Amino acid sequence: MTDLPPALDELRPWQLVSSTRGANLLVARHRIDRLRHPRSGVEFDRTVLEVPGWVNIVARTRPSDDHPAGQLVVVRQFRFGTGRMSVEIPGGVIDPGEEHRTAALRELREETGHTSDRWTYLGSVEPNPAFLTNVCHHWLAEDCEATHALDLDPGEDIAVELIDWPDVAARVHDGTLAHTLVVSALARVVDLRGGY
Protein backbone atom coordinates (compact mmCIF):
# COMPACT_ATOMS: atom_id res chain seq x y z
CA MET A 1 0.00 0.00 0.00
CA THR A 2 1.47 3.31 -1.12
CA ASP A 3 1.67 6.30 1.19
CA LEU A 4 -0.31 9.32 0.10
CA PRO A 5 2.15 11.83 -1.43
CA PRO A 6 2.75 14.71 -1.22
CA ALA A 7 2.54 15.52 2.48
CA LEU A 8 -0.06 18.16 3.32
CA ASP A 9 2.36 20.71 4.72
CA GLU A 10 4.13 20.81 1.37
CA LEU A 11 1.08 22.06 -0.54
CA ARG A 12 1.44 25.78 -1.21
CA PRO A 13 -0.52 28.34 -3.22
CA TRP A 14 0.69 29.16 -6.69
CA GLN A 15 2.33 32.56 -7.17
CA LEU A 16 0.63 34.92 -9.62
CA VAL A 17 3.22 36.05 -12.18
CA SER A 18 1.04 38.20 -14.44
CA SER A 19 -2.57 38.70 -15.46
CA THR A 20 -3.80 39.60 -18.96
CA ARG A 21 -7.24 40.91 -19.95
CA GLY A 22 -9.13 38.90 -22.55
CA ALA A 23 -12.41 39.37 -24.33
CA ASN A 24 -15.72 40.33 -22.79
CA LEU A 25 -17.68 37.05 -23.08
CA LEU A 26 -21.05 38.73 -22.25
CA VAL A 27 -21.63 36.37 -19.32
CA ALA A 28 -18.04 36.65 -18.13
CA ARG A 29 -14.84 38.63 -18.46
CA HIS A 30 -11.94 36.54 -19.72
CA ARG A 31 -8.55 36.80 -18.01
CA ILE A 32 -5.35 34.82 -18.49
CA ASP A 33 -3.29 34.45 -15.34
CA ARG A 34 0.31 33.34 -15.51
CA LEU A 35 1.14 31.37 -12.37
CA ARG A 36 4.28 29.80 -11.01
CA HIS A 37 4.07 26.17 -9.89
CA PRO A 38 4.98 26.22 -6.18
CA ARG A 39 7.06 23.04 -6.44
CA SER A 40 8.72 23.13 -9.86
CA GLY A 41 8.86 26.88 -10.41
CA VAL A 42 7.57 26.39 -13.96
CA GLU A 43 5.11 29.04 -15.15
CA PHE A 44 1.71 28.15 -16.66
CA ASP A 45 -1.03 30.21 -18.30
CA ARG A 46 -4.44 29.57 -16.84
CA THR A 47 -7.86 30.81 -17.95
CA VAL A 48 -10.00 32.64 -15.43
CA LEU A 49 -13.55 33.76 -16.19
CA GLU A 50 -14.60 36.64 -13.95
CA VAL A 51 -18.30 36.18 -13.29
CA PRO A 52 -20.69 37.87 -10.87
CA GLY A 53 -22.35 35.90 -8.09
CA TRP A 54 -25.36 33.78 -8.90
CA VAL A 55 -28.44 32.72 -6.92
CA ASN A 56 -30.98 29.97 -7.41
CA ILE A 57 -34.12 29.13 -5.53
CA VAL A 58 -35.81 25.89 -4.45
CA ALA A 59 -39.38 27.21 -4.56
CA ARG A 60 -42.05 24.97 -3.03
CA THR A 61 -45.71 25.89 -3.37
CA ARG A 62 -48.12 26.09 -0.44
CA PRO A 63 -49.65 22.64 0.27
CA SER A 64 -53.15 22.19 -1.14
CA ASP A 65 -55.76 19.43 -1.22
CA ASP A 66 -54.54 18.41 -4.68
CA HIS A 67 -50.86 18.65 -3.75
CA PRO A 68 -50.53 18.02 0.00
CA ALA A 69 -46.71 18.13 -0.16
CA GLY A 70 -46.65 21.16 -2.42
CA GLN A 71 -44.95 21.42 -5.79
CA LEU A 72 -41.53 22.52 -7.00
CA VAL A 73 -41.65 25.60 -9.23
CA VAL A 74 -39.40 25.16 -12.27
CA VAL A 75 -38.71 27.08 -15.47
CA ARG A 76 -38.30 25.58 -18.89
CA GLN A 77 -36.16 27.51 -21.36
CA PHE A 78 -33.89 27.04 -24.37
CA ARG A 79 -30.27 26.98 -23.20
CA PHE A 80 -27.62 28.22 -25.58
CA GLY A 81 -24.70 26.16 -24.21
CA THR A 82 -26.30 22.77 -24.73
CA GLY A 83 -28.62 23.98 -27.52
CA ARG A 84 -31.57 22.24 -25.86
CA MET A 85 -34.57 22.97 -23.70
CA SER A 86 -33.65 22.77 -20.02
CA VAL A 87 -35.81 22.45 -16.92
CA GLU A 88 -34.30 24.26 -13.94
CA ILE A 89 -35.19 25.91 -10.70
CA PRO A 90 -35.34 29.71 -11.08
CA GLY A 91 -32.14 31.66 -10.63
CA GLY A 92 -29.87 34.23 -12.12
CA VAL A 93 -27.16 36.81 -11.73
CA ILE A 94 -26.84 39.03 -8.65
CA ASP A 95 -26.97 42.66 -9.80
CA PRO A 96 -24.08 44.98 -8.83
CA GLY A 97 -24.54 46.03 -5.19
CA GLU A 98 -27.51 43.73 -4.71
CA GLU A 99 -27.77 41.42 -1.69
CA HIS A 100 -28.05 37.79 -2.76
CA ARG A 101 -31.26 37.38 -0.76
CA THR A 102 -32.78 40.30 -2.67
CA ALA A 103 -31.64 38.73 -5.94
CA ALA A 104 -33.32 35.45 -4.96
CA LEU A 105 -36.66 37.17 -4.22
CA ARG A 106 -36.39 39.14 -7.47
CA GLU A 107 -35.50 36.18 -9.69
CA LEU A 108 -38.30 34.03 -8.27
CA ARG A 109 -40.85 36.77 -8.95
CA GLU A 110 -39.53 37.79 -12.38
CA GLU A 111 -39.01 34.28 -13.78
CA THR A 112 -42.01 32.50 -12.23
CA GLY A 113 -44.46 35.13 -10.93
CA HIS A 114 -44.27 33.41 -7.54
CA THR A 115 -43.60 35.04 -4.18
CA SER A 116 -43.10 33.71 -0.67
CA ASP A 117 -42.91 34.92 2.93
CA ARG A 118 -40.83 31.93 4.09
CA TRP A 119 -37.20 32.16 2.99
CA THR A 120 -34.36 29.99 4.26
CA TYR A 121 -30.73 30.29 3.20
CA LEU A 122 -29.30 26.93 2.09
CA GLY A 123 -25.65 27.97 1.78
CA SER A 124 -23.40 28.53 -1.19
CA VAL A 125 -21.36 26.45 -3.62
CA GLU A 126 -18.57 27.21 -6.09
CA PRO A 127 -19.91 26.64 -9.63
CA ASN A 128 -16.43 25.75 -10.89
CA PRO A 129 -13.41 26.90 -8.83
CA ALA A 130 -11.05 25.70 -11.60
CA PHE A 131 -11.88 28.66 -13.85
CA LEU A 132 -14.89 30.59 -12.47
CA THR A 133 -14.39 33.22 -9.77
CA ASN A 134 -17.87 33.20 -8.31
CA VAL A 135 -20.18 31.46 -5.86
CA CYS A 136 -23.84 30.51 -6.24
CA HIS A 137 -26.14 31.06 -3.27
CA HIS A 138 -28.93 28.53 -2.76
CA TRP A 139 -32.23 29.68 -1.24
CA LEU A 140 -35.38 27.84 -0.19
CA ALA A 141 -38.75 29.59 -0.58
CA GLU A 142 -41.71 27.78 0.99
CA ASP A 143 -45.47 28.34 0.75
CA CYS A 144 -44.96 29.98 -2.64
CA GLU A 145 -47.94 31.38 -4.50
CA ALA A 146 -48.35 32.68 -8.04
CA THR A 147 -49.05 36.36 -7.36
CA HIS A 148 -47.49 38.26 -10.28
CA ALA A 149 -47.19 38.16 -14.03
CA LEU A 150 -43.80 37.10 -15.34
CA ASP A 151 -41.32 39.96 -15.83
CA LEU A 152 -38.86 38.65 -18.41
CA ASP A 153 -35.91 40.35 -20.06
CA PRO A 154 -36.26 40.79 -23.84
CA GLY A 155 -33.64 38.02 -24.19
CA GLU A 156 -35.61 35.47 -22.15
CA ASP A 157 -38.39 33.08 -23.13
CA ILE A 158 -39.51 31.00 -20.20
CA ALA A 159 -42.38 28.64 -19.38
CA VAL A 160 -43.22 27.94 -15.75
CA GLU A 161 -44.00 24.37 -14.70
CA LEU A 162 -44.75 22.61 -11.44
CA ILE A 163 -43.36 19.24 -10.30
CA ASP A 164 -45.12 17.39 -7.50
CA TRP A 165 -42.73 17.50 -4.55
CA PRO A 166 -42.55 13.71 -4.05
CA ASP A 167 -41.45 13.35 -7.70
CA VAL A 168 -38.47 15.73 -7.51
CA ALA A 169 -35.79 13.09 -6.88
CA ALA A 170 -37.13 10.99 -9.78
CA ARG A 171 -36.87 14.02 -12.09
CA VAL A 172 -33.20 14.35 -11.12
CA HIS A 173 -32.59 10.65 -11.68
CA ASP A 174 -34.28 10.60 -15.11
CA GLY A 175 -32.26 13.62 -16.25
CA THR A 176 -35.13 16.10 -16.48
CA LEU A 177 -33.38 18.24 -13.85
CA ALA A 178 -29.78 18.01 -15.09
CA HIS A 179 -28.20 21.38 -14.31
CA THR A 180 -25.62 20.69 -11.61
CA LEU A 181 -26.45 23.93 -9.75
CA VAL A 182 -30.06 22.79 -9.60
CA VAL A 183 -28.97 19.42 -8.24
CA SER A 184 -26.72 20.93 -5.58
CA ALA A 185 -29.51 23.26 -4.39
CA LEU A 186 -32.08 20.45 -4.28
CA ALA A 187 -29.65 18.17 -2.42
CA ARG A 188 -29.97 20.45 0.64
CA VAL A 189 -33.68 19.70 0.97
CA VAL A 190 -34.38 16.47 -0.98
CA ASP A 191 -32.75 13.06 -0.54
CA LEU A 192 -31.27 12.49 -4.02
CA ARG A 193 -29.58 9.15 -3.36
CA GLY A 194 -30.13 6.39 -5.88
CA GLY A 195 -31.43 6.54 -9.41
CA TYR A 196 -28.52 4.63 -10.93
Place this chain on the structure above:
Amino acid sequence: MTDLPPALDELRPWQLVSSTRGANLLVARHRIDRLRHPRSGVEFDRTVLEVPGWVNIVARTRPSDDHPAGQLVVVRQFRFGTGRMSVEIPGGVIDPGEEHRTAALRELREETGHTSDRWTYLGSVEPNPAFLTNVCHHWLAEDCEATHALDLDPGEDIAVELIDWPDVAARVHDGTLAHTLVVSALARVVDLRGGY
Protein backbone atom coordinates in the same frame (compact mmCIF):
# COMPACT_ATOMS: atom_id res chain seq x y z
CA MET B 1 -54.02 33.81 -8.40
CA THR B 2 -52.32 34.27 -11.73
CA ASP B 3 -52.21 31.57 -14.35
CA LEU B 4 -48.75 30.35 -15.34
CA PRO B 5 -47.84 32.00 -18.65
CA PRO B 6 -46.78 31.18 -21.28
CA ALA B 7 -48.49 27.90 -22.10
CA LEU B 8 -46.12 24.99 -22.61
CA ASP B 9 -46.98 24.37 -26.23
CA GLU B 10 -45.89 27.89 -27.10
CA LEU B 11 -42.28 27.36 -26.02
CA ARG B 12 -40.07 26.87 -29.06
CA PRO B 13 -36.32 26.55 -29.63
CA TRP B 14 -34.40 29.63 -30.68
CA GLN B 15 -33.22 29.77 -34.27
CA LEU B 16 -29.44 29.99 -34.79
CA VAL B 17 -28.70 33.00 -37.01
CA SER B 18 -24.92 32.88 -37.10
CA SER B 19 -21.96 31.57 -35.13
CA THR B 20 -18.60 33.32 -34.68
CA ARG B 21 -15.34 31.81 -33.46
CA GLY B 22 -13.71 33.47 -30.47
CA ALA B 23 -10.48 32.93 -28.59
CA ASN B 24 -9.05 29.64 -27.42
CA LEU B 25 -9.52 29.89 -23.65
CA LEU B 26 -7.24 26.89 -22.92
CA VAL B 27 -10.00 25.07 -21.04
CA ALA B 28 -12.63 25.98 -23.62
CA ARG B 29 -13.18 27.32 -27.10
CA HIS B 30 -15.17 30.54 -27.16
CA ARG B 31 -18.01 30.96 -29.63
CA ILE B 32 -20.59 33.71 -30.07
CA ASP B 33 -23.93 32.47 -31.37
CA ARG B 34 -26.47 34.91 -32.74
CA LEU B 35 -29.94 33.54 -32.03
CA ARG B 36 -33.42 34.71 -32.90
CA HIS B 37 -35.95 34.92 -30.07
CA PRO B 38 -38.75 32.51 -31.09
CA ARG B 39 -41.47 34.87 -29.85
CA SER B 40 -40.26 38.39 -30.61
CA GLY B 41 -37.96 37.65 -33.56
CA VAL B 42 -35.29 39.89 -32.02
CA GLU B 43 -31.72 38.61 -32.43
CA PHE B 44 -29.34 38.25 -29.48
CA ASP B 45 -25.65 37.39 -29.19
CA ARG B 46 -24.95 34.62 -26.70
CA THR B 47 -21.65 33.25 -25.43
CA VAL B 48 -21.03 29.53 -25.79
CA LEU B 49 -17.93 27.84 -24.38
CA GLU B 50 -17.17 24.59 -26.19
CA VAL B 51 -15.73 22.23 -23.60
CA PRO B 52 -14.98 18.49 -23.68
CA GLY B 53 -16.85 16.10 -21.42
CA TRP B 54 -15.79 15.81 -17.80
CA VAL B 55 -15.84 12.96 -15.27
CA ASN B 56 -15.57 12.87 -11.52
CA ILE B 57 -15.41 9.99 -9.09
CA VAL B 58 -16.86 9.31 -5.66
CA ALA B 59 -14.05 7.04 -4.43
CA ARG B 60 -14.69 5.15 -1.19
CA THR B 61 -11.90 3.13 0.41
CA ARG B 62 -12.24 -0.50 1.46
CA PRO B 63 -13.67 -0.76 5.01
CA SER B 64 -11.05 -1.39 7.69
CA ASP B 65 -10.99 -1.82 11.45
CA ASP B 66 -10.06 1.85 11.85
CA HIS B 67 -12.62 3.02 9.28
CA PRO B 68 -15.47 0.52 9.18
CA ALA B 69 -17.50 2.66 6.74
CA GLY B 70 -14.49 3.45 4.55
CA GLN B 71 -13.24 6.89 3.66
CA LEU B 72 -13.84 9.32 0.80
CA VAL B 73 -10.72 9.96 -1.30
CA VAL B 74 -10.34 13.68 -2.02
CA VAL B 75 -7.71 15.90 -3.61
CA ARG B 76 -6.61 19.29 -2.33
CA GLN B 77 -5.25 21.72 -4.90
CA PHE B 78 -4.92 25.40 -5.64
CA ARG B 79 -7.73 26.47 -7.96
CA PHE B 80 -7.10 29.34 -10.34
CA GLY B 81 -10.72 30.54 -10.70
CA THR B 82 -11.31 31.20 -7.02
CA GLY B 83 -7.60 31.70 -6.22
CA ARG B 84 -7.89 29.41 -3.22
CA MET B 85 -7.16 25.86 -2.13
CA SER B 86 -10.07 23.58 -2.94
CA VAL B 87 -10.94 20.11 -1.66
CA GLU B 88 -12.68 18.03 -4.32
CA ILE B 89 -13.30 14.48 -5.39
CA PRO B 90 -10.93 13.44 -8.21
CA GLY B 91 -12.00 14.20 -11.76
CA GLY B 92 -10.96 15.75 -15.02
CA VAL B 93 -11.36 16.04 -18.74
CA ILE B 94 -12.26 13.10 -20.99
CA ASP B 95 -9.51 12.74 -23.61
CA PRO B 96 -10.52 12.77 -27.31
CA GLY B 97 -11.93 9.35 -28.21
CA GLU B 98 -11.78 8.13 -24.62
CA GLU B 99 -14.77 6.40 -22.98
CA HIS B 100 -15.91 8.27 -19.89
CA ARG B 101 -15.54 5.12 -17.78
CA THR B 102 -11.91 4.83 -18.90
CA ALA B 103 -11.38 8.49 -18.06
CA ALA B 104 -12.80 7.90 -14.58
CA LEU B 105 -10.44 4.98 -13.90
CA ARG B 106 -7.51 6.99 -15.25
CA GLU B 107 -8.23 10.16 -13.29
CA LEU B 108 -8.68 8.24 -10.03
CA ARG B 109 -5.33 6.51 -10.46
CA GLU B 110 -3.41 9.55 -11.74
CA GLU B 111 -4.71 12.06 -9.19
CA THR B 112 -4.93 9.84 -6.11
CA GLY B 113 -2.93 6.64 -6.76
CA HIS B 114 -6.08 4.66 -5.90
CA THR B 115 -7.66 1.88 -7.93
CA SER B 116 -10.86 -0.11 -7.57
CA ASP B 117 -12.55 -3.21 -9.00
CA ARG B 118 -16.06 -2.00 -8.10
CA TRP B 119 -17.29 0.72 -10.42
CA THR B 120 -20.89 2.00 -10.63
CA TYR B 121 -22.13 4.67 -13.03
CA LEU B 122 -24.05 7.40 -11.19
CA GLY B 123 -25.39 9.28 -14.20
CA SER B 124 -24.52 12.61 -15.75
CA VAL B 125 -25.27 16.27 -15.16
CA GLU B 126 -24.91 19.44 -17.21
CA PRO B 127 -22.25 21.65 -15.58
CA ASN B 128 -23.91 24.80 -16.92
CA PRO B 129 -26.28 24.45 -19.90
CA ALA B 130 -26.56 28.25 -20.16
CA PHE B 131 -23.09 28.59 -21.71
CA LEU B 132 -21.20 25.27 -21.48
CA THR B 133 -21.76 22.58 -24.10
CA ASN B 134 -20.69 19.58 -22.07
CA VAL B 135 -21.87 17.01 -19.54
CA CYS B 136 -20.06 15.63 -16.51
CA HIS B 137 -20.31 11.91 -15.80
CA HIS B 138 -20.40 10.85 -12.15
CA TRP B 139 -18.84 7.51 -11.16
CA LEU B 140 -18.72 5.60 -7.87
CA ALA B 141 -15.60 3.50 -7.09
CA GLU B 142 -15.87 1.28 -4.00
CA ASP B 143 -13.27 -0.75 -2.07
CA CYS B 144 -10.57 1.63 -3.32
CA GLU B 145 -6.96 1.01 -2.33
CA ALA B 146 -3.83 3.11 -2.73
CA THR B 147 -1.87 1.00 -5.21
CA HIS B 148 0.07 3.48 -7.36
CA ALA B 149 2.18 6.59 -7.06
CA LEU B 150 0.52 9.79 -8.22
CA ASP B 151 0.94 10.57 -11.93
CA LEU B 152 0.44 14.32 -12.18
CA ASP B 153 0.72 16.63 -15.17
CA PRO B 154 3.49 19.22 -14.90
CA GLY B 155 0.75 21.80 -14.37
CA GLU B 156 -0.78 20.02 -11.37
CA ASP B 157 0.12 20.06 -7.68
CA ILE B 158 -2.21 17.86 -5.67
CA ALA B 159 -2.36 16.45 -2.14
CA VAL B 160 -4.51 13.40 -1.46
CA GLU B 161 -6.64 13.35 1.70
CA LEU B 162 -9.19 10.99 3.19
CA ILE B 163 -12.49 11.95 4.83
CA ASP B 164 -14.24 9.46 7.06
CA TRP B 165 -17.35 8.40 5.17
CA PRO B 166 -19.82 9.36 7.97
CA ASP B 167 -18.36 12.91 7.94
CA VAL B 168 -18.89 13.58 4.22
CA ALA B 169 -22.24 15.40 4.55
CA ALA B 170 -20.78 17.61 7.29
CA ARG B 171 -17.88 18.55 5.02
CA VAL B 172 -20.39 19.68 2.38
CA HIS B 173 -22.37 21.65 4.94
CA ASP B 174 -19.30 23.40 6.39
CA GLY B 175 -18.13 24.41 2.91
CA THR B 176 -15.02 22.20 2.77
CA LEU B 177 -16.50 20.41 -0.25
CA ALA B 178 -17.90 23.41 -2.17
CA HIS B 179 -17.48 22.53 -5.86
CA THR B 180 -20.99 22.05 -7.21
CA LEU B 181 -19.93 19.10 -9.41
CA VAL B 182 -18.59 17.42 -6.28
CA VAL B 183 -21.87 18.06 -4.49
CA SER B 184 -23.99 16.72 -7.35
CA ALA B 185 -21.90 13.52 -7.54
CA LEU B 186 -22.01 12.97 -3.77
CA ALA B 187 -25.77 13.59 -3.70
CA ARG B 188 -26.27 10.30 -5.59
CA VAL B 189 -24.77 8.29 -2.72
CA VAL B 190 -24.90 10.49 0.42
CA ASP B 191 -27.93 12.14 2.01
CA LEU B 192 -26.91 15.82 1.89
CA ARG B 193 -30.07 17.31 3.36
CA GLY B 194 -29.70 19.87 6.11
CA GLY B 195 -26.67 21.85 7.19
CA TYR B 196 -28.39 25.25 7.01
